[in-house]
Amino acid sequence: xxxxxxxxxxxxxxxxxxxxxxxxxxxxxxxxxxxxxxxxxxxxxxxxxxxxxxxxxxxxxxxxxxxxxxxxxxxxxxxxxxxxxxxxxxxxxxxxxxxxxxxxxxxxxxxxxxxxxxxxxxxxxxxxxxxxxxxxxxxxxxxxxxxxxxxxxxxxxxx
Amino acid sequence: xxxxxxxxxxxxxxxxxxxxxxxxxxxxxxxxxxxxxxxxxxxxxxxxxxxxxxxxxxxxxxxxxxxxxxxxxxxxxxxxxxxxxxxxxxxxxxxxxxxxxxxxxxxxxxxxxxxxxxxxxxxxxxxxxxxxxxxxxxxxxxxxxxxxxxxxxxxxxxxxxxxxxxxxxxxxxxxxxxxxxxxxxxxxxxxxxxxxxxxxxxxxxxxxxxxxxxxxxxxxxxxxxxxxxxxxxxxxxxxxxxxxxxxxxxxxxxxxxxxxxxxxxxxxxxxxxxxxxxxxxxxxxxxxxxxxxxxxxxxxxxxxxxxxxxxxxxxxxxxxxxxxxxxxxxxxxxxxxxxxxxxxxxxxxxxxxxxxxxxxxxxxxxxxxxxxxxxxxxxxxxxxxxxxxxxxxxxxxxxxxxxxxxxxxxxxxxxxxxxxxxxxxxxxxxxxxxxxxxxxxxxxxxxxxxxxxxxxxxxxxxxxxxxxxxxxxxxxxxxxxxxxxxxxxxxxxxxxxxxxxxxxxxxxxxxxxxxxxxxxxxxxxxxxxxxxxxxxxxxxxxxxxxxxxxxxxxxxxxxxxxxxxx
Numbered sequence: 026x027x028x029x030x031x032x033x034x035x036x037x038x039x040x041x042x043x044x045x046x047x048x049x050x051x052x053x054x055x056x057x058x059x060x061x062x063x064x065x066x067x068x069x070x071x072x073x074x075x076x077x078x079x080x081x082x083x084x085x086x087x088x089x090x091x092x093x094x095x096x097x098x099x100x101x102x103x104x105x106x107x108x109x110x111x112x113x114x115x116x117x118x119x120x121x122x123x124x125x126x127x128x129x130x131x132x133x134x135x136x137x138x139x140x141x142x143x144x145x146x147x148x149x150x151x152x153x154x155x156x157x158x159x160x161x162x163x164x165x166x167x168x169x170x171x172x173x174x175x176x177x178x179x180x181x182x183x184x
Numbered sequence: 185x186x187x188x189x190x191x192x193x194x195x196x197x198x199x200x201x202x203x204x205x206x207x208x209x210x211x212x213x214x215x216x217x218x219x220x221x222x223x224x225x226x227x228x229x230x231x232x233x234x235x236x237x238x239x240x241x242x243x244x245x246x247x248x249x250x251x252x253x254x255x256x257x258x259x260x261x262x263x264x265x266x267x268x269x270x271x272x273x274x275x276x277x278x279x280x281x282x283x284x285x286x287x288x289x290x291x292x293x294x295x296x297x298x299x300x301x302x303x304x305x306x307x308x309x310x311x312x313x314x315x316x317x318x319x320x321x322x323x324x325x326x327x328x329x330x331x332x333x334x335x336x337x338x339x340x341x342x343x344x345x346x347x348x349x350x351x352x353x354x355x356x357x358x359x360x361x362x363x364x365x366x367x368x369x370x371x372x373x374x375x376x377x378x379x380x381x382x383x384x385x386x387x388x389x390x391x392x393x394x395x396x397x398x399x400x401x402x403x404x405x406x407x408x409x410x411x412x413x414x415x416x417x418x419x420x421x422x423x424x425x426x427x428x429x430x431x432x433x434x435x436x437x438x439x440x441x442x443x444x445x446x447x448x449x450x451x452x453x454x455x456x457x458x459x460x461x462x463x464x465x466x467x468x469x470x471x472x473x474x475x476x477x478x479x480x481x482x483x484x485x486x487x488x489x490x491x492x493x494x495x496x497x498x499x500x501x502x503x504x505x506x507x508x509x510x511x512x513x514x515x516x517x518x519x520x521x522x523x524x525x526x527x528x529x530x531x532x533x534x535x536x537x538x539x540x541x542x543x544x545x546x547x548x549x550x551x552x553x554x555x556x557x558x559x560x561x562x563x564x565x566x567x568x569x570x571x572x573x574x575x576x577x578x579x580x581x582x583x584x585x586x587x588x589x590x591x592x593x594x595x596x597x598x599x600x601x602x603x604x605x606x607x608x609x610x611x612x613x614x615x616x617x618x619x620x621x622x623x624x625x626x627x628x629x630x631x632x633x634x635x636x637x638x639x640x641x642x643x644x645x646x647x648x649x650x651x652x653x654x655x656x657x658x659x660x661x662x663x664x665x666x667x668x669x670x671x672x673x674x675x676x677x678x679x680x681x682x683x684x685x686x687x688x689x690x691x692x693x694x695x696x697x698x699x700x701x702x703x704x705x706x707x708x709x710x711x712x713x714x715x716x717x718x719x720x721x722x723x724x725x726x727x728x729x730x731x732x733x734x735x736x737x738x739x740x741x742x743x744x745x746x747x748x749x750x
Binding site: 088 | 302306310331363364366492493
């Protein structure tokens, strides 16, 4: 089962290696990891996606919380949440495919961020499943380069 | 306020934190700090190898409950200390390790004696720091001590670049440490305590399973009160020995791989297992699927990650063992709806079963006339010290025999590397304990293999007049590995034969110590008596039965009830 875990941590040197070292040292998986500062100075938010049964995920959250620099750990996939990921893709766009590529971008509400005579670089944002679908549909046309950010996520507010 | 040097600030801060003794070894990166120590009344013990410094500081802590402090230089000094740090980490021992580091502007440059010790020790410290400015020295050290001794204790490393220590700073006033990201929980949740008490009242065959956490939190009195009040039998892990009196009729001794038949059977048959300050280690549980299958489980531990890590528990109590046990005791004392005597009497049939097991298979060994049995040596040490010595051990058979045959009635008397199983621990540990208690009898129960891993520390003992006693159970083998080879590798003794060893008696003399040897059973008592009467270091070489095994033994991967017996 996939879990999306949000970790608030104090932004001290080496804090990221404490987190990743914990995962490698204890044999947990990291599928993706994203980290950046929050509004509060010196505090960062790290979103990571991991896989494992209930016991493993319980250990992961407890072990993360045990790190001295970690302030708060939330398994946000336990309740309703929104997740977003961004992808940059450079896809072949030659005269006979350019129009089709643009149509696909439109369907996925993407943006062309760089143009060359033979390719488009495209930006698309959405849930990971949408990004996967977008990639699948472009694959036959010819993907030259791809960079994904990894997932960031936020719990939905209570109704 | 005028500024003082970083090195003076460190020494001042150590004293402010209650440190009187540190164990260390100097080097280029810590010259300034050693100069400040020279001018201070801090008691510095110069070891002969950095591993010894960290083990000695660790044992100082285990014997006293205070934070142990070690000081090492950069590079190889620091890496030599890593085994000691990992040893303390696995057994949750509060320690602060200071390491020298190359000047900040050289960090990352592959400078002489540079190593990323913060990176290396990240997974084997509770926390670690690289101090980047002189002003941060004191606040960082205070935080290090705070983290080391609170919550589930552990070693904290502070890496000190040479220029940071050489710089100057204001010495900040002491203030309460409040870290948003570190708030260990001490007090138990009332509802959980009530649930636990309900389970205890319902139980007909309860067992207390006690680990090192009880000793670390100083909860031995509360534990003993609970056990005696409700007549609950107690088994201890290796780390828990001494938390409950070993000679008490409620004590079943150690459980697990080399635990007693009684303890392992009781855990297998109990209907309630009360785990206190223990972590269901694989050496304790044996095959997990068959561990305490008939029991509901209560687990008291200050570290949430220990709970439901290996074994699912019914009532978790995340709290300090002392507070939690006190809360349980209080609830029983306040309860007026039943009589404690009735409750205690309810367990009498359970005791009959337990006594049956003890009679059927007590801890024992076969005597063989003149040939010295290692167990007999430990029994005699127990008898002749009145069970009152501080015992340190190396790792292997010597450690298990010490655990089985020396009966510990008090906490902090058995000092052994449990989690990491570090050979070479016992001698430096004995020195650390002896420095803490110069008047007490401290004995390292050793093997001929592991004593050689840190035997250089005899010189340290000599230099500081530590009258440690060393009892080598000399079987000419790396005994525990040999035992596994005997049982599971058809006696192919691959690299476990150690028939070339120094003459330990002569070696003792070379270090300025007294060396004694016993080769026959009849000589054991007089050798021990002479050693105990000698005011100084004594190394006793007991030439023991070479292929003696440690029993009971649960083969790896087997259930605890499938013990191999004597």
